[in-house]
Every structure is written in structure tokens, then in C-alpha cells.
Amino acid sequence: MKRRHLAALAGLLVLAAPAAGAFGAEAPAAPMPEAPLLDAETAKVLDGMDAEGRKVTALAARFDYELNQTLFEDIKKREGTVLFQMPNSFRFEFTSGEKETFVFDGRLLYHKKDAAKQLAIWEVRTADEPPVESFELGKTPFPLPFGQKKETVLKYFNVSRDKAEEAKDKEKRAVLALVPKEDTPVSKDYGKIVLWIETKTYIPTRIRLYDRSENITTIDFHHIDTQAKVDPKTFSRPSVPADWEVIAHPKEPAAEKGVK
DSSP, X not given: OOHHHHHHHGGGGOSOOOSTTTTXXXXXXXOOOXXXXXXXXXXXXXXXXXXXXXXXXXXXEEEEEEEEETTTTEEEEEEEEEEXXXXXXXXXEEOSSSOEEEEEOSSEEEEEETTTTXXXXXXXXXXXXXXXXXXXXXXXXXXXXXXXXHHHHHHHEEEEEOHHHHHHOTTOOEEEEEEXXXXXXXXXXXXXXXXXXXXXXXXXXXXXXXXXXXXXXXXXXXXXXXXXXXXXXXXXOOOOOTTSEEEEEOOOOHHHHTOO
16 A cells, blocks of 8 residues: 555544654654744643643544545545554544554554455564654654644644634634644645644544645544543454455665655
8 A cells, every 4th residue: 555545544543644754764853943932822722732631541532534635526434433542552443435444552553454355564663672652743653633742743833723713613612723844754744734622621523634635634533532441452463364465564774765
């Protein structure tokens, strides 16, 4: 599967997926410019998200997913479920349309495609490397919009309130526009990311991603349980029949991938 296609499918979990490091290749560190001063309203929302996110150890939710491929005037809609457990495990499934399952155990990402009878295994970290420590931006293939730390968000994005979207929102949520800073890995794939956040819980319930291919991905989360009880086996390698194709994608050293 092509990297961009996989990234598009994974958009339901993405706050921003760094393209150069999507499957284990580390993007080189670059100096980050000073973040502009935040207005009080924007800072309040980021502080609320940060504080509430630190309380969450496991989360379960359902989602409605829409991919608008504007260049082809094609819109695809799907439904699914997501589970994640701190510090570094998640599982999400498309339950409508062609069934697909993604599982990340902190080192390996499994992509199970029922229609193709195929299981792809992406090595994000080699066995002798430490596991991913958290869902912070730049540390996993698909960082979740839940539990993001304020300092991490400001490291990668210029953040402001989107007053136009707030005025249209029937649920009266706070809306943040996140524009990737120049020369960050995030900026290679995305022009803008928008988050809708409940003002009572400070939990993101909608995310919209504008990518560089002019696709617009919107994911609405609902039935969110921030005290979910999750069986650790949920994040193990999916079982597949013996006649399925299993494709391994070992992590390549950054030098071999020509990372710049």
C-alpha cells in the first residue's frame, strides 16, 4: 500500500502524522521558531485539553469518517470504532464498507484488510529500540487528537480560534485552527488541521484535515468513554486464516531511505 493512501485511511486518528517518520524513519531535528503569543481564549482551550488529556489512561469511541477527494469530486463515508491505551497502544476499525483493522502495540503497526485477505506489518521501531513512549506528535505513526500536550501542539503548529466555524457550530464547541509551522515534518503533508472541542470536557469531538493532495478528511467522534476498560490483548497481532497473505515491512535505516 502506498504511504499516502495509508496515511489517508489513518486520518481518523491523526492530529498530524509526520510524513517522513510515518513508518519509522526519523525526520532530522530542525530549529523551531518561537510560537506567537496566544490570545487568552485560545490558551484557555489548549490548557483545558492538556489538563483533561493527562487524566485519560484509556479511551474508547465510535466515529463517522468522511474523505472528500476534491480533485475527483468523490466523497467516501465510513463508520468505525477506536480504542487507545496510554502510553502507546491503539486499535481502530472501519466497521462499514470494506472492513479494515489497524493495531499499534508501541513497536509494530498491523493493517488487516479483510477484502484483500491480507495482513501488513509495519515495523515502527526495531526490537532493540525503546518502544514509543506516548502519543505525542512525531512519536507514533498516527498520534490521536486526544491527550495532546499544549507544549507539543505549539511546537508544531501556529494555533488560533476559528471564529467562523464556531459561529456555524450548533453544539457551541470551541474550534481551533492548527497551521503547521514551516520546515516541520507535519507541514509536508498538511496545510491545516481544525479541531472542534467540547467546552465542558475539553475533549476533541471532531477533526478536519486539509492535506497537500487537496483531500479533506473529517472525523466525528461520539459515544466517547474516557474511563474505558481495555483488554491488553486488544493490541496484539490480529489473527488471520492460514491462507491470508502476510506482508512484512521492516524499518529501514534513515540513511538508506534518503531522509533529508
